[in-house]
Amino acid sequence: MKRVVITGAGTINALGHSVAETMTAMAEGRCGIGPLVFRDVERLSIQIGGQVRGFEADGRYNRQQMSLYDRFTQFTLAAAAEAIAQSGITFSGELAAKSGVVLGTAGGGVSTWDDNYRSVYEDGKNRVHPFVVPKLMNNAAASHVSMEYNLKGPSFTVSTACASSNHAMAQAFQMVRTGMAPAMVTGGSESMLCFGGVKAWEGLRVMSKDACRPFSANRNGMVQGEGAGIFVFEEYEHARARGAEILCEVAGFAMSSDATDIVMPSKNGAARAIAGALSDARLNPEEVGYINAHGTGTAANDKTECAAVADVFGPHADKLMISSTKSMHGHLIGGTGAVELLACIMALRDGVIAPTIGYEEADPDCALDVVPNEARDAKVNVALSNAFAFGGMNAVLALRKV
Amino acid sequence: MSVTDKIFEIIAEQAVLETSDVTLESTLEDLGIDSLGLVESIFAIEEEFDITVPFNANEPTNSDFDISSVSKIIEGVERLLKEQAG
Numbered sequence: 001m002k003r004v005v006i007t008g009a010g011t012i013n014a015l016g017h018s019v020a021e022t023m024t025a026m027a028e029g030r031c032g033i034g035p036l037v038f039r040d041v042e043r044l045s046i047q048i049g050g051q052v053r054g055f056e057a058d059g060r061y062n063r064q065q066m067s068l069y070d071r072f073t074q075f076t077l078a079a080a081a082e083a084i085a086q087s088g089i090t091f092s093g094e095l096a097a098k099s100g101v102v103l104g105t106a107g108g109g110v111s112t113w114d115d116n117y118r119s120v121y122e123d124g125k126n127r128v129h130p131f132v133v134p135k136l137m138n139n140a141a142a143s144h145v146s147m148e149y150n151l152k153g154p155s156f157t158v159s160t161a162c163a164s165s166n167h168a169m170a171q172a173f174q175m176v177r178t179g180m181a182p183a184m185v186t187g188g189s190e191s192m193l194c195f196g197g198v199k200a201w202e203g204l205r206v207m208s209k210d211a212c213r214p215f216s217a218n219r220n221g222m223v224q225g226e227g228a229g230i231f232v233f234e235e236y237e238h239a240r241a242r243g244a245e246i247l248c249e250v251a252g253f254a255m256s257s258d259a260t261d262i263v264m265p266s267k268n269g270a271a272r273a274i275a276g277a278l279s280d281a282r283l284n285p286e287e288v289g290y291i292n293a294h295g296t297g298t299a300a301n302d303k304t305e306c307a308a309v310a311d312v313f314g315p316h317a318d319k320l321m322i323s324s325t326k327s328m329h330g331h332l333i334g335g336t337g338a339v340e341l342l343a344c345i346m347a348l349r350d351g352v353i354a355p356t357i358g359y360e361e362a363d364p365d366c367a368l369d370v371v372p373n374e375a376r377d378a379k380v381n382v383a384l385s386n387a388f389a390f391g392g393m394n395a396v397l398a399l400r401k402v
Numbered sequence: 403m404s405v406t407d408k409i410f411e412i413i414a415e416q417a418v419l420e421t422s423d424v425t426l427e428s429t430l431e432d433l434g435i436d437s438l439g440l441v442e443s444i445f446a447i448e449e450e451f452d453i454t455v456p457f458n459a460n461e462p463t464n465s466d467f468d469i470s471s472v473s474k475i476i477e478g479v480e481r482l483l484k485e486q487a488g
Binding site: 063064069127129130131 | 442448
């Protein structure tokens with residue numbers, strides 16, 4: 001078994017267009033959620049979200065690229081450029097042949113579906129642009145990253161709703177750990193903030209109209225976000241040999257399936273994933289200092305997640321910190337675990353714990369240290385990142401300070 | 403603008419060239435238009451002239467629409483405009 005480390009990170013989300021901007025915003029407890037701006041937003045009952053602002057794709061990508069890149073691909077490529085530049089890795093020869101890209105997304109090119117359905121159904125057009133399919137397909141982003149960076153090894157896209165990124169990163173981790181690939185580009189992205197995307201979510205009646213307040217007794221639902229988080233996972237000796245900066249180690253993971261309900265989470269499924277990640281990473285529960293919670297701000301998630309943490313950690317549950325950064329960047333659905341991994345890196349590398357903002361009222365069912373409203377300085381050696389998806393599919397990553 | 407001018411414009415845009423770089427004799431290959439650029443050009447022509455171009459990307463040379471040069475494309479479009487008028 002090889003050791004796996006993260007040597008590059010990149011992101012774009014409602015809090016910033018880079019890792020540095022995002023971490024600064026998290027440390028300041030800034031909220032990136034605001035009024036949504038897009039066509040027909042006035043017909044939605046939910047009009048807030050963590051929208052990426054000031055991202056000018058037109059200047060970044062040429063006309064041919066624009067005709068092929070849905071917004072979720074644009075986000076992915078922007079974040080990948082940052083991650084790969086930081087890593088300093090160049091994929092050529094044997095390294096290129098063995099290294100690949102595994103990404104998560106729940107919806108893929110949602111706005112491409114939306115725009116083209118509008119065109120044929122609402123506008124009655126009978127002709128669509130020839131690249132609708134290659135633009136909207138869920139693997140488009142992974143494919144463009146592979147083409148841009150010459151990644152010729154195992155590459156594919158994982159789609160497990162809100163756990164997509166964690167499943168993708170777990171898979172990439174496993175490939176590097178087993179020696180199958182010396183490095184993998186991994187993470188995820190999502191861009192559902194368009195009329196059809198938000199309208200579909202409205203139907204479930206789980207969305208908040210005013211704010212995302214995870215673990216707070218007065219919470220009233222989730223808020224969607226958008227963006228991408230991309231990382232370079234690399235074999236430890238490979239990274240050391242080329243003198244790469246190491247952000248942290250990926251120590252282990254676990255996946256589990258509730259096998260109970262298509263939307264309601266299960267404490268048992270979540271607990272099995274958390275305990276499984278600890279066991280895979282050969283960690284004692286007492287070593288965990290921080291958990292980046294799934295923390296969606298829905299009653300169903302927050303209560304179940306806290307109960308699962310209490311079950312797995314016993315008395316140590318009261319000593320560790322657990323926060324949900326969704327309160328700041330919103331729920332990036334298939335990209336969420338990737339952006340949230342940044343909070344784990346910040347905890348391990350910088351000793352800064354991102355807060356759960358919007359926290360107003362204690363909930364006896366969530367009686368853990370949720371790092372309310374203000375970031376905290378703390379030395380943390382081990383962090384977990386939780387993701388529990390619709391469909392009961394869970395993936396938890398364990399990370400360690402290097 | 404004439405059909406010829408419009409087609410020069412569409413093809414030049416696809417090829418990322420000036421319209422002055424496009425000649426009647428140019429082939430799409432000369433202009434560096436690949437298979438994706440070709441289907442995009444056909445789409446742009448259909449949109450511009452509101453016609454349906456009988457083009458099958460599986461068998462580009464066997465389609466009922468000659469794409470062997472810019473002048474052939476113009477001829478084809480003019481024929482389709484007559485056939486599909488009204």
